[in-house]
Amino acid sequence: MSIEEKEQSIIDEFAIYDDWMDKYEYIIELGKDLPLIDESKKTDDRLIKGCQSRVWLDAEKKSGKMHYSADSDAIITKGIIALLIRVLNEEDPKDIAKAELNFIKEIGLQEHLSPTRSNGLVSMVKQMKMNALKQVS
């Protein structure tokens, strides 16, 4: 599946939730379910400090594709990370660098990617793209 196709499948999944409560319950479950990063990788150099929550991000390139793992101390942030990783993992660095990630807005979670939110997610997306760009050049 391409990045856009994966984004679309998430949009379709979220379409069934007309209630914010159900939607957040789902995100929280995603956050709880995913063992996102190896504890040994939760080091300061992988830490993205937000004002509200902290995010750890690790990126590797394996056989031409990017492989991300990440974690956060806040569960909603972690759930959104799980979605971002699902979309960007095992993709070509070139495609990641130009991905627009509109699905976040489509599923009504844009507020979590607002710079004023200061939860580390904006910096994390930027960092994911930077990591990919490094692999392109």
Added chain:
Amino acid sequence: MKTVGLDISAIRKEFPTLSRKVNGKPLIYFDNGATAQKPSSVIDRIDQYYRNENANIHRGVHTLSQEATSAYEEARITIQRYLNAKYEHEIIFTKGTTDGINLVAFSFGEMLNEGDEIIISAMEHHSNIVPWQMLCERKKCVLKIIPMDNTGELKLEELDKLLSERTKLVSVTHISNSLGTINDIKTIITKAHNAGAKVLIDGAQSVQHLKVDVQELDCDFYAFSGHKIFGPTGVGVLYGKEEILNEMPPFQGGGDMIKEVTLEKTTYNTLPHKFEAGTPNIVGGIALGTAFEFLNELDMGAVNQYEQELLNYATKQLSKIEGIKFYGQAKNKTSVVSFLIDGTHPYDVGTLLDKLGIAVRTGHHCTQPVMQFYDIPGTIRASFAFYNTFEEVDQMISALERIIPMLKD
């Protein structure tokens, strides 16, 4: 409910924002420590100024300019009277508390020498830490800290050991924004003065809760923001004793703060203009005066009593929640409850409360050293104003009971 001297439902009608909805629910605004909502009188005053009076102030000969100047200077007098400052020129308009503290750190700081000492406390807002660190770097001064205990009270007996003949200034907060502690500033001021030091009080969290009388306190400086006391953003006040303000060099250079400028040398204007370079926030100053008129109409004793009842009620109801831990349990507290709930992160709780129309603040509240003291990432902070109600507290408790199970495993 016991609301002697206060008609809460009438007061609520004065604040238009309180009647709006957030995420489909009636707004419950518990973020008053960050900023307060505005009464219609303040909003109308801003509107009226731009519709009828807008002009630049001071030295204008035309009617509009004179009217604007009078309104601005009348606001200064309203504030002077409210705070019981000796002279109106002891009221310096600033951008806010941070600006006022920076003014003192720069200007008073210019008179300090290498090795001079400044004392702050362990519970200061970053605004009352960073300017002093910058000053200490610039002038090679020494910064000392009054420690606090686990309940969030300052260990004032330590102050005696910290004060020395090199202490030039003690700068402490009246009320802690993250813990709610009301500090015994009268004792701090007396001790500092006995040691020959001046005192700056960070009043950002005080004027909205307590009647402040600067002469009775005998502080040398008192700084606060307009927006936290029901006035506009971008305006605040630095009170300073005339004698000290006269000794201090200007902070910023520009229009309004000069007496005479030649290309070789400038002589400075008298107080308060010496510290008000450039066109000020005219409408902000005027509307801040209106906010003080609003406060003047209130019985601040009754406000304080009602807010204490809200605080006690919220603390009692919250303590029934399993795994709750309070931060800031000083004996003398203002209406702020800072807490964490086991197994949940403040960001998640704040996000879900917002979905239910409840505005609280989460995070470190610009007091990272306080969070480091307790070794926590931040807290959830509900801060009440006199327009909040017991019913709203109940709704927050119900909301928490609904969302905590979602977040826990």
